[in-house]
Amino acid sequence: MSKVLTSRKENYAQWYNDLVIKADLAENSSVRGCMVIKPHGYAIWEKMQAELDKMFKATGHSNAYFPLFIPKSFFSREASHVEEFAKECAVVTHYRLKKDPEGKGIIVDPDAKLEEELIIRPTSETIIWNTYKNWIQSYRDLPLLINQWANVVRWEMRTRLFLRTTEFLWQEGHTAHATKNEAIEETLKIIHIYADFAENFMAMPVIKGTKTEIERFAGAIETYAIEALMQDGKALQSGTSHFLGQNFAKAFDVTFTDKTGKLDWVWATSWGVSTRLMGALVMAHSDDNGLIIPPKLAPVQVVIIPIYKNNQELTRITEIANQLKSNLESTGISVKYDDRDTQTPGWKFAEYELKGVPVRLAIGPRDLENHTVEVVRRDKLSKEIIQQDKVIEQVKALLVDIQQNIFQTALKRKKDNTYYVDDYDEFKQIVEGDGGFIYAHWDGTSETELKIKEETKATIRCIPVNNKPEKGKCIYTGKPSTQRVIFAKAY
RNA sequence: CGGGGUGUAGCGCAGCCCGGUAGCGCGCGUCGUUCGGGACGACGAGGUCGUGGGUUCAAAUCCCGUCACCCCGACCA
Known part of the structure; x- marks a missing residue:
């Protein structure tokens, strides 16, 4: 090969x-730091969106859409929020271009300067809370459970396809509640949805936990996150859910009258995946041959490839392939029959492997003789010859098995790369070596966290939600600690 | 913003040191033979050498300016 x-x-x-580009998921555009998401990549994103959207709606959320632009003054309302995002905002200052009077081309018309500059949203808390102010007066207006699918812009120094791009797509939920407890429950409900999605659809095991003060979202009281371990031993924060307390309600003066007639600020959450x-x-599953997409998110789950020497053969194969295709489709499986005569079978095999189609069926002259089909599963690249009348049930079972297998493989990898460490030298060795999740004691101070980050580049990914209390000594300072937290190098 | 690098055909690159009017691989087009793991042959199309200026009889090549992008760091979902 x-x-x-x-x-x-x-x-x-x-x-x-290489993989992102060769598998046709995305490519760098001619705009600095911005990618073009290509049809194959976008199809997977659409599958993700569809599943997440279903989950949000099933838990009572509705979609809405807020503006891309945010007046500059909105940003100064919430202090920590400004500090965090100010340094990576794109700003619109003018609303018109004109022909360059000096020469060729066009220039920004200096007479078209905006009274107030507009920020291109890096996240929508400010515009949304400014709007919620008008929507909420009474406890009867609560809870307000809204999600938006949108693009946002963060002017990052260095970008990488999908992992960090200047513009990216995401969903952001913004909810308002009458009580603190209800808002906290919402925050948790969402982090569970994210974990459920990651594990059951993406087949990617995650750890749910809270962030330390340093890693917390700007303006949040508590940030929950799901953290996943990539094949290179680095952690990837894959979703966050924030309990915002009354910070934004206070900043944007969003109050309501409760059942007893008392006026209070509302309680808020926000949450997102991108x-x-x-x-x-x-990064969770793929190998050196290309993508491995879990069947539940694969735009095409089964591809059928004909192998033939002449038109007669092709006709007979096509008949069988179309029959299989419609039978598979009637059970809800997405199938592509690739009978292009412009590529050879070998080329197609390699191509669909690269693109991560979970199951490949090949039908050739030998199969016409024997009423068989060659079945290849992408995760293990193993081949099997089966009878044509067994295809439907076997493929159905195979898709389930692949979904489970890649999850189990990822789970095992996570387990094999998780360490409990009490010695700082050993800690450094692991971080500098193959990486992984390291459970270690920490004295709870930002100072220690920063020191460790400085010396090793490892950060506290999260404090796991189901953490067992355990007495120990901080790996760095030796001060007493009550539980272990997870360290790793992060993306 | 600090350090390093690159701009030559759709993509990946060679040519530059030593100036003489542009080449290789992939891809693309046509035809034929192929087709059970990225087929082969023949013919063919395709380039203001990032950009502005300078030196020279002559510039992809030398000099000055400029723009863009990439990599490493600080920042980050």
């Missing part, structure tokens, strides 16, 4: 980049 990808061992970052999940999906 010809090699089109850099191997993971050789250069993991290069492998990732196209970064695409990067997570790629």
